[in-house]
Amino acid sequence: IKQLSLFDRVGGAPVIHRLVDLFYMNVLAEPKLAPLFPQDMSLVISKQKQFLTQYFGGPPLYTNEHGHPKMRARHLPFPVTKERADAWLACMQRALEETTPEVALREEMMARLSTTAYFFINKEE
Numbered sequence: 001i002k003q004l005s006l007f008d009r010v011g012g013a014p015v016i017h018r019l020v021d022l023f024y025m026n027v028l029a030e031p032k033l034a035p036l037f038p039q040d041m042s043l044v045i046s047k048q049k050q051f052l053t054q055y056f057g058g059p060p061l062y063t064n065e066h067g068h069p070k071m072r073a074r075h076l077p078f079p080v081t082k083e084r085a086d087a088w089l090a091c092m093q094r095a096l097e098e099t100t101p102e103v104a105l106r107e108e109m110m111a112r113l114s115t116t117a118y119f120f121i122n123k124e125e
């Protein structure tokens, strides 16, 4: 029997889309993160919906359209400090609290995202 992916368990595309929309509202309201992002967020938002879909085990939408993610390398032009990784994760935690009432599921998603976010750190504070 095949295990359901996190993507399926969280509620699929509608939930991932809402999560990403809420997440970037939090990011733009966070002074530690907002200055890194462009004025027009539409491309970032659409790429993040594709990326998190595949990251949580759904269809490989990001790779199909943009090729191999190489996501750490894509973040190298931006100064990612431990403080910014923590702020990024806090924005995601608050978005998840709105989309996903089940605490265990949120914790599973945040555990994965934390590993990835800390792996992206590329600059001392």
Ligand code: HEM
Pocket: 033, 036, 037, 038, 044, 047, 048, 051, 052, 055, 066, 071, 074, 075, 078, 079, 080, 084, 085, 086, 088, 113, 116, 117, 118, 120, 121
């Ligand atoms: C793009 C910041 C962590 C996924 C970006 C961009 C910035 C950024 C500044 C580029 C915006 C632009 O296009 O101008 C950060 C910071 C992080 C972080 C400060 C703190 C650790 C993550 C994590 C993930 C992620 C953990 C996924 C699990 C993405 C994706 C894009 C992106 C998918 C779009 C990539 C593309 O252009 O194809 N991020 N990010 N980021 N980030 Fe992050």
